[in-house]
Amino acid sequence: MLQQTTVKAVGPYFEKFLLRWPTVTALGSASLDDVLRMWAGLGYYSRARNLHACAVAVMRGHAGRFPDTEQGLLALPGVGPYTAAAIAAIAFDRRTMPVDGNIERVVSRLFAVEESLPQAKPRIKQFAETLLGPSRAGDSAQALMDLGATICTPKKPACSLCPLNDNCAALARGDQETFPRKAAKKTGELRRGAAFVVTRGRELLLRTRPAKGLLGGMTEVPTSDWLAGQNDKAALRQAPAIKGASKWHRKVGVVTHVFTHFPLELAVYTASVPARTRAPDGMRWVAIGDVKDEALPNLMRKVVAHGME
Numbered sequence: 001m002l003q004q005t006t007v008k009a010v011g012p013y014f015e016k017f018l019l020r021w022p023t024v025t026a027l028g029s030a031s032l033d034d035v036l037r038m039w040a041g042l043g044y045y046s047r048a049r050n051l052h053a054c055a056v057a058v059m060r061g062h063a064g065r066f067p068d069t070e071q072g073l074l075a076l077p078g079v080g081p082y083t084a085a086a087i088a089a090i091a092f093d094r095r096t097m098p099v100d101g102n103i104e105r106v107v108s109r110l111f112a113v114e115e116s117l118p119q120a121k122p123r124i125k126q127f128a129e130t131l132l133g134p135s136r137a138g139d140s141a142q143a144l145m146d147l148g149a150t151i152c153t154p155k156k157p158a159c160s161l162c163p164l165n166d167n168c169a170a171l172a173r174g175d176q177e178t179f180p181r182k183a184a185k186k187t188g189e190l191r192r193g194a195a196f197v198v199t200r201g202r203e204l205l206l207r208t209r210p211a212k213g214l215l216g217g218m219t220e221v222p223t224s225d226w227l228a229g230q231n232d233k234a235a236l237r238q239a240p241a242i243k244g245a246s247k248w249h250r251k252v253g254v255v256t257h258v259f260t261h262f263p264l265e266l267a268v269y270t271a272s273v274p275a276r277t278r279a280p281d282g283m284r285w286v287a288i289g290d291v292k293d294e295a296l297p298n299l300m301r302k303v304v305a306h307g308m309e
């Protein structure tokens with residue numbers, strides 16, 4: 001949950017999750033729809049799908065107990081090198097060093113690693129492992145993480161308080177803040193599209209996105225394709241074919257959202273249709289009061305709010 005998200009935002013979700021699914025077996029027995037619904041609003045939905053797939057794998061393949069080695073953990077869905085090393089070190093006291101962003105910063109400064117991220121990752125991990133004591137690997141890792149979070153901060157590190165300041169190459173050179181070196185970031189091209197907020201009395205037209213891909217399995221109002229350079233007319237031509245919704249009203253302004261790989265701008269069109277109008281194939285009417293229980297990602301919450309304003 002904490003990947004890309006702050007502790008403050010995650011806290012209430014974490015508590016709700018543990019109340020509803022207190023064990024890995026309980027989570028593995030839940031439906032993916034329920035998990036996505038509970039996740040709605042937290043973003044990066046592949047985490048929810050992976051969490052569920054991982055719980056199913058632990059329940060079915062490991063009798064409900066997590067494997068206790070780094071290799072065993074790495075084989076689970078959604079568990080990459082960092083998570084595998086973190087669980088192995090912290091939960092099972094294996095001698096390995098999970099390298100998060102904080103440790104990356106501390107280590108790249110201590111050893112003045114000139115190579116840029118992400119290429120420098122293997123080298124940083126090697127250096128980080130030299131900092132492990134003979135035992136208590138989890139404590140070593142968490143101590144370094146805390147050092148990075150509180151003292152070796154991205155800006156203005158408090159080097160005079162740092163217990164490693166006698167051995168820090170970057171401090172000796174006076175260029176601590178320039179580490180870790182980073183390759184220039186590529187931001188994706190702006191994509192544009194249209195979203196269609198259709199109401200039938202006190203109901204809203206919704207559909208479910210395909211299971212695979214961006215926001216997979218989440219709920220949305222119908223939208224056009226999201227394409228770079230797409231103009232309003234081309235987007236409007238993809239409006240859902242629904243009887244009675246021949247006249248679309250364009251709301252002033254656009255809804256913007258930034259995904260990891262591209263920013264998005266959606267024009268919002270609204271229409272209201274007569275009672276008993278059928279939903280097009282693959283779509284459904286949902287009472288407006290129940291929309292909050294749907295697995296609506298933040299982007300769609302913004303679209304619905306803008307459309308119903």
Ligand code: SF4
Nearest residue numbers: 152159162165168176
């Ligand atoms: S001396 Fe300064 S730059 Fe070096 S590890 Fe400590 S806080 Fe970071």
